[in-house]
Amino acid sequence: MATPCNVVVLISGSGSNLQALIDRIADDAIPARIGAVISNRAEAYGLKRAQQAGIDTLVLDHKAFDGREAFDAALIRAIDEREADLVVLAGFMRILTPAFVRHFSGRLLNIHPSLLPKHKGLHTHQRALDAGDREHGCSVHFVTEELDGGPSVVQAVIPVHPDDTPESLAQRVHVQEHFIYPLAVRWFAEGRLRLGALGAELDGQPLPASGQSIRH
Template sequence: MSTPCNVVVLISGSGSNLQALIDSLAGADTPAVIRAVISNRADAYGLERARQAGIETRFLDHKSYADRESFDAALIQAIDGFNADLVLLAGFMRILSADFVRHYQGRLLNIHPSLLPKYKGLHTHQRALEAGDAEHGCSVHFVTEELDGGPLVVQAAIPVESDDTPETLAQRVHVQEHVIYPLAMRWFAEGRVRLGEQGATLDGELLPASGHSYRT
């Protein structure tokens, strides 16, 4: 087995992507180990998911800090206490400071519910429907200082059905999120995915701007 890859997951809510990450490690031959789950909300159900899986948890209340920078500094201290090799954003509803992003450059991933670069930000499913898109999906990307703008690792696309609503589309996209985020975590832990000067690489080859395309 390779050297363990210590993973810390940041959440703010129910943690469905966290659960997919946890489930993907059961019996799997992977160096990825989730060392801790950290939330800025005490009532985030994802903390309970982590406890049930025997994973350490931390709660940092952003309202207890004077500004974004001081909260992020405390968050860095907490993450680094677990010797994190990889930090995963899984529904962490905070805009991160430039200092935080730079500190974890090349080892900070996020999952976003759209086929980036389309629909950065919020309300992605509604926006895809309003645009009349034929397909929609989700993306895993390295985090940079540009919101939802870092190099893409992997995307999954699904067809948009004529009777889709934002809710039905979200449900189907979630299914794909739960496939590609564990995949990206495993690739990183195995040393297959890295962030280079030109962008994201997989097995030493530069990935296309859209990342690796995953289709069921």
């Protein structure tokens, strides 16, 4: 039997996407194990989720380090000590240094609550409404040095309803996040997903710029 993909998950908050991963791995839907969950905030509820699942946890408080570079260097060491095959950003509220991104190039995934390249950054649900978008959603992408700019792997697309608010959109997008993030991790763990010279590839074929699209 093949060795399962060793995943390290980075969080800053509640860890709902972490929970989705834990659940899907427990269902044997993903040939992976979560080797550790690392948070930059000791109060992050996601740490409790990890502990309840018997997963090793670590807190690295960014405020205890002299600058972003020193924190990221310590984070690299912690992840490398755990021999991660894949690093999953699950609500990790830190902008990563170029050195960190380069170190884990091709094995660093993030999820963003918009249909990238639209609405990079924060407040995506309000911005989608302000722009009059008819569709909204979320994107899993490989992380590169450009913020929210790495090649997309998969997107979940939902319609924007006339009576939607930022809160109602966020709620519906969350549901889709919990579906597509474990899916992307499964593809990587199965050896089907990789970052090629021209972008994300699935089963050896280049994915479109927006990634695989799943509509709801």
